Amino acid sequence: MDAVPNRESFENLYAGKAPWDIGKPQPAFVSAAGSITGSILDAGCGTGDISLYFAERGHKVTGIDFLQVPIERAKRKVAERGIAATFLVFDALHLDSLPEQFDSVIDCGLFHVFSDADRQRYVAGLAGVLKPGGSLFLLCFSDQEPGEQGPRRISDRELRTAFAEGWVVEAIDPVRIEVRPDLEGFSFSPGGPKAWFAKIRRQ
Numbered sequence: 096m097d098a099v100p101n102r103e104s105f106e107n108l109y110a111g112k113a114p115w116d117i118g119k120p121q122p123a124f125v126s127a128a129g130s131i132t133g134s135i136l137d138a139g140c141g142t143g144d145i146s147l148y149f150a151e152r153g154h155k156v157t158g159i160d161f162l163q164v165p166i167e168r169a170k171r172k173v174a175e176r177g178i179a180a181t182f183l184v185f186d187a188l189h190l191d192s193l194p195e196q197f198d199s200v201i202d203c204g205l206f207h208v209f210s211d212a213d214r215q216r217y218v219a220g221l222a223g224v225l226k227p228g229g230s231l232f233l234l235c236f237s238d239q240e241p242g243e244q245g246p247r248r249i250s251d252r253e254l255r256t257a258f259a260e261g262w263v264v265e266a267i268d269p270v271r272i273e274v275r276p277d278l279e280g281f282s283f284s285p286g287g288p289k290a291w292f293a294k295i296r297r298q
Contacts, residue, residue, distance in 0.1 A: 114245070114274045114281055116141060116165075120148040121203055123234050123270045123292040128152065130294070131232055133198025136224055138187045139205030143169025143180070149201075150180040157195070159185035188213055190220025197224055200231045204272070206257075207235040207246040218257050225297040230265075231258075233293045237269065240289040244281050254293055263296045 115121075124131070124145050133154070137146040140158030142165045150156045158180065160166050169182040185193065187205060200221060209217055221231060238248040251267050258264055271287035 112275055112277065112279060113141070114278055115204055115272065116144075117273055117275055118144060120145040121234060121273055123272075123290070124148070124201060124203065124232065127232055127292070127294070131199050131201065131230075133229075136193075136195075136197040136200045138190075138200055138202045138221075139208075140169060140182065141165045141203075143172055143182060145201060145203055146180050146182070147172055147176065147178055150178045151176075155179075157181045157183065157197070159183050159187060159193075161186045188216050188220065190217070190224050193224055195224070196226045196229075198226055198229050200225055200229070202231065202233040202235075204234060204236075204246070206233055207249050214257055222261055222297060227297060229297050231262075231293075231295045231297070233291075233295065234270070234272065235291055235293075236272070237289040237291045239269065240284060242282065245283065245288060249291060251291065254291060254295075258295050261298050263298060265294045265296055267291050267293045 131149065135149050135154050135156045137156060137158040140146050140160050143158050146156045146158035146169065158169060163184055166182050166184050173180050225231065235249045236246050238250040240248055254267055255264050270290050270292045272290045273287050274283060
């Protein structure tokens, strides 16, 4: 099992050039925007680019991240653009204490950072914050991406196993994750790391 990044490693990445912080929403979420409906929780929102994209489309959006720095940057973007969106410093492993349910949840690169045990806890929390019939849209590193740099690789089977009970896996499609063009210290597949984009409905 690959090592799970800790808080300090993420803080260090945000202090420099976080590979995923591209200043715009990931293409997979833009392509799926028409299917992402109602109120939205952005779990692991980082500096808020995906949250802001959906807020601009008229959605009520709440973005959470367990680090202070990216949330502060997200709040600055809200103020600069005059957009209504909520950003909270909040640990996604404690979703059971979030006093709200949402029509949709988006996860851009959060699922793949968890250990096996934390993954189960996270999925259980997602079931609590999604309204019945609501959908999770999840982007994670694929086991088709070679090498060991970056987060854990996730297989199609692992996704289906994690969401086997109480969920319907409607699609798992191969996509790419866009990374910064000025990326330093990382080497991924040409065109960006290979990834899965999953749509998973809560029963």
